[in-house]
Amino acid sequence: MGTRGSALALTQTETIADALRRAGQQVEIVKVTTPGDRSSAPIAEIGVGVFTSALREALANKQVDVAVHSYKDLPTAPEPGIVLAAVPVREDPRDALIARDGLTLAELPAGATVGTGSVRRSAQVRALGLGLEVVPIRGNIDTRVRKVHDGELDAIIIARAGLARLGRVAEITETLDPIQMLPAPAQGALAVECRADDVDIEHLLQSIVDDEAARAAVTAERTMLATLEGGCNAPVGGLAEVVEDLNADGSIVERISLRGVAAAGGDGESESVPVLIRASAVADKSDAERLGRELAVELLDLGAGALSGPGRNSR
Ligand SMILES: NCc1[nH]cc(CCC(=O)O)c1CC(=O)O
Numbered sequence: 307m308g309t310r311g312s313a314l315a316l317t318q319t320e321t322i323a324d325a326l327r328r329a330g331q332q333v334e335i336v337k338v339t340t341p342g343d344r345s346s347a348p349i350a351e352i353g354v355g356v357f358t359s360a361l362r363e364a365l366a367n368k369q370v371d372v373a374v375h376s377y378k379d380l381p382t383a384p385e386p387g388i389v390l391a392a393v394p395v396r397e398d399p400r401d402a403l404i405a406r407d408g409l410t411l412a413e414l415p416a417g418a419t420v421g422t423g424s425v426r427r428s429a430q431v432r433a434l435g436l437g438l439e440v441v442p443i444r445g446n447i448d449t450r451v452r453k454v455h456d457g458e459l460d461a462i463i464i465a466r467a468g469l470a471r472l473g474r475v476a477e478i479t480e481t482l483d484p485i486q487m488l489p490a491p492a493q494g495a496l497a498v499e500c501r502a503d504d505v506d507i508e509h510l511l512q513s514i515v516d517d518e519a520a521r522a523a524v525t526a527e528r529t530m531l532a533t534l535e536g537g538c539n540a541p542v543g544g545l546a547e548v549v550e551d552l553n554a555d556g557s558i559v560e561r562i563s564l565r566g567v568a569a570a571g572g573d574g575e576s577e578s579v580p581v582l583i584r585a586s587a588v589a590d591k592s593d594a595e596r597l598g599r600e601l602a603v604e605l606l607d608l609g610a611g612a613l614s615g616p617g618r619n620s621r
Pocket residue numbers: 376377378379463464465467468492493494495496
């Protein structure tokens with residue numbers, strides 16, 4: 307199994323390796339360094355796939371047989387010769403605030419600094435109109451959290467899932483409600499890939515680690531993102547949830563509910579409060595892809611097509 311060498315990537319890969327070992331498989335873990343790990347330049351400059359392309363190459367070269375990615379870091383375009391074998395049970399997809407003195411977002415005073423390198427988070431936090439100052443940051447989870455503990459920043463916004471996997475949820479001062487901060491499509495989910503011609507491994511991964519609800523939710527979110535032509539750095543948020551609903555005859559049916567947001571002026575550079583365009587819809591669980599596509603079309607109709615910002619191109 308190939309993995310990046312960060313603490314988060316190793317933990318994620320170990321989880322999948324353990325599941326395979328419990329099923330009687332032998333697993334060896336191989337660390338692959340990616341340009342995203344070597345460079346500390348803004349992601350928008352290094353390009354989409356900075357964390358994932360080297361791992362996919364190792365898969366294609368047969369250096370490894372399985373690759374475990376943070377799903378949201380994958381480009382939306384399919385990779386020839388590689389299949390998504392499994393989407394494991396998802397962590398809590400929400401974003402989290404780590405602020406000084408245990409503060410919540412609403413308790414931070416105007417002018418307080420909030421670190422994030424994400425145009426999606428920046429746009430949504432600025433749209434709250436709290437007068438918070440967004441500061442671009444990068445680096446692994448430990449580096450980012452330390453900026454708050456060292457007093458360099460008043461707060462940071464970061465994926466709850468990453469902290470959960472590293473056993474650090476106690477440092478969160480507020481888990482952000484998706485009503486004010488929609489996470490990145492596929493945040494908190496893993497993508498387990500193998501070579502398309504490796505049918506045995508594909509079936510093995512599917513039967514041992516795939517989770518149907520996680521796959522349906524992520525399919526809706528990612529189809530929305532792909533239809534909006536956004537990369538992982540686009541000012542687009544999306545969250546799908548599998549919900550129980552009642553049929554007309556009173557029987558229970560599982561449906562999928564999808565919320566989406568696209569931001570204008572989300573590049574973190576402009577001084578004005580960004581405009582957020584939101585939409586939501588519900589469909590049968592089997593219609594995840596269509597739901598994602600239709601919600602994206604609705605967002606485009608509402609003006610999302612006019613958005614600009616880094617990442618909003620063919621990536
Ligand atoms: N883009 C970086 C990245 N990729 C995956 C995670 C966290 C874990 C996850 O969302 O699955 C993070 C960190 C973050 O966004 O704060």
